[in-house]
Amino acid sequence: MQAAKDTSDWELIQRCLNGNSQSFRQLYRKYQQSVRNILYPLCGADLLDDLVQEVFIRAWKGLPRFRGSAQFSTWLYRICWNVASDQRRRCARQRSQTQNLALRSDVAHPGPDLMHLHYQQALQRGMAQLSPEHRMVLILHDLEDLPQKEIAEILRIPVGTVKSRLSHARATIRQHLLQEGITP
């Protein structure tokens, strides 16, 4: 299953390199939701579309340098991290806005009921307390279900560091939820 997926990605990349930009549409459709899911908790909703666009344009421009030694998704998520880091540096002064992410986004996308909404907001506030490095590990591992080894490749850090960041992030989130009266 995984190998078939990778072969397909590789074929699409080869077609892109041969000048078929429509194959890039397939890659976009395949990965755009994952890219959004990673970027949103890191950067918020305001510039999400712009950042998604930046990720895919960087990926397109970088395709000739993609050697296939890692999976395409690993390479793409690395670009996500770079784009998010660049954005964070550009907008360091807007940190407080990111922390208020929950209120703004949930007005636009209310949950099915009030309790669900309350839990979502509490979780978003908890995630906002994490550093971007810890948040990224938590997103990739617990939300996107990537293995620790792949996360280590994406972030170019040792697997041991992934484990420790994950452990710290989980403990921080849980502590925050407990403080808000929620027992996960």
Next chain:
Amino acid sequence: MSKHLNPLEEERLRHFLRQYRPLSPPADSGLEEQILQAVATHPLHGRTKRSWRWVGISLLAGALLGWVGYQRWQVQVVAQETEALESFLVSTWGSLLSPEGTETETWWIERDPAGS
């Protein structure tokens, strides 16, 4: 604060995270076309550039090998010519200075019928 969770707590937290994860807002309806248009304005030349680079490297390597080969051949030819010249000189001077050579050159003095 950073107390490690036990496996059960971890599993419960993971389940909670997945259930109440931040939902990213849907993409703008025109985003896909916008990205494809932006991509179309940046044609990929990587492969062509790469192949031309390899052609250049091959030509350069060929030229370098040819030059090295020519230099070695030239050194060999010069060495052979030098050796031939040396042996020619040795044989020529040897024959001139040898007793036989002297005798050969002075036979007319020693065997002059008028002087004997």
